[in-house]
Amino acid sequence: MSQVTLKNVVKSYGDVKVIHNINLDIQDNEFIVLVGPSGCGNSTALRMIAGLETISDGTIEIGDKVVNDVPPKSRNTSMFFQDYALYPEMTVYQNIAFSLRMKKSQQADIEKKVQNLAELLDITNLLNRKLQTLSDSQRQRVAMGRTLVRDPEVFLFDEPLSNLDPKLRNQMRVELKKLHTKLKTTTVYVTHDQVEAMTLADRIVVMKDGHIQQVGTPAEVYEKPANMFVADFIGNRSMNMVKAEIS
Ligand SMILES: Nc1ncnc2c1ncn2[C@@H]1O[C@H](COP(=O)(O)OP(=O)(O)OP(=O)(O)O)[C@@H](O)[C@H]1O
Numbered sequence: 001m002s003q004v005t006l007k008n009v010v011k012s013y014g015d016v017k018v019i020h021n022i023n024l025d026i027q028d029n030e031f032i033v034l035v036g037p038s039g040c041g042n043s044t045a046l047r048m049i050a051g052l053e054t055i056s057d058g059t060i061e062i063g064d065k066v067v068n069d070v071p072p073k074s075r076n077t078s079m080f081f082q083d084y085a086l087y088p089e090m091t092v093y094q095n096i097a098f099s100l101r102m103k104k105s106q107q108a109d110i111e112k113k114v115q116n117l118a119e120l121l122d123i124t125n126l127l128n129r130k131l132q133t134l135s136d137s138q139r140q141r142v143a144m145g146r147t148l149v150r151d152p153e154v155f156l157f158d159e160p161l162s163n164l165d166p167k168l169r170n171q172m173r174v175e176l177k178k179l180h181t182k183l184k185t186t187t188v189y190v191t192h193d194q195v196e197a198m199t200l201a202d203r204i205v206v207m208k209d210g211h212i213q214q215v216g217t218p219a220e221v222y223e224k225p226a227n228m229f230v231a232d233f234i235g236n237r238s239m240n241m242v243k244a245e246i247s
Pocket residue numbers: 013018037038039040041042043044045
């Protein structure tokens with residue numbers, strides 16, 4: 001079981017609250033997308049689930065276990081970072097294979113997994129190149145490989161496609177959707193891209209200033225926005241607002 005539950009989660013930096021009493025039930029197998037304007041707290045929420053950020057109040061459960069005091073490496077999540085941490089001196093192959101090596105997986109399994117992912121990410125021709133020689137988009141795909149190579153209870157993605165050109169971005173979005181259909185691993189995904197949110201999400205969480213504004217399927221948040229903010233935020237063309245009186 002790998003549902004994720006946030007109960008009254010708060011994050012403060014000193015006197016400043018950046019996450020206010022968030023409650024969220026993420027179902028097993030669900031693909032949840034967090035959206036909101038820059039600074040709304042999406043990355044903070046993700047990092048708290050990963051355990052990279054302590055929480056100031058409330059509880060986070062993964063499966064049936066409260067993980068507040070469980071260190072990141074024991075949470076069985078696999079996270080893609082906005083500012084991806086990779087090993088510059090290692091090759092692409094070594095970067096992707098790293099976690100499998102640490103787990104002492106069989107060499108043949110490692111080889112197969114890395115090759116499959118490299119194909120999916122269109123980086124097969126880069127496997128022997130050192131990280132420091134790659135472009136941003138290539139690095140981003142390697143970081144994606146490092147995230148996907150593991151077999152976690154929960155995938156956490158922070159803007160994983162932001163550096164890719166539009167064609168590659170579309171391609172990768174489709175691949176991610178396919179992968180989730182196949183693996184069904186519970187996923188929490190942060191993006192500023194409306195198309196990604198609408199096409200990948202089972203449910204979208206709209207955030208603003210550390211508050212959840214609405215949780216719903218893409219159709220629900222699009223067709224029945226909970227408030228003016230969501231109405232204005234969701235969709236590539238903003239909605240027309242007309243002042244009216246209910247009588
Ligand atoms: N270490 C910190 N100290 C103080 N404030 C912080 C710290 N880290 C983050 N914040 C603030 O918390 C808020 C939420 O940050 P977060 O990184 O979650 O934003 P975000 O929603 O991911 O934004 P973006 O879309 O720009 O990545 C921001 O206002 C940010 O300035």
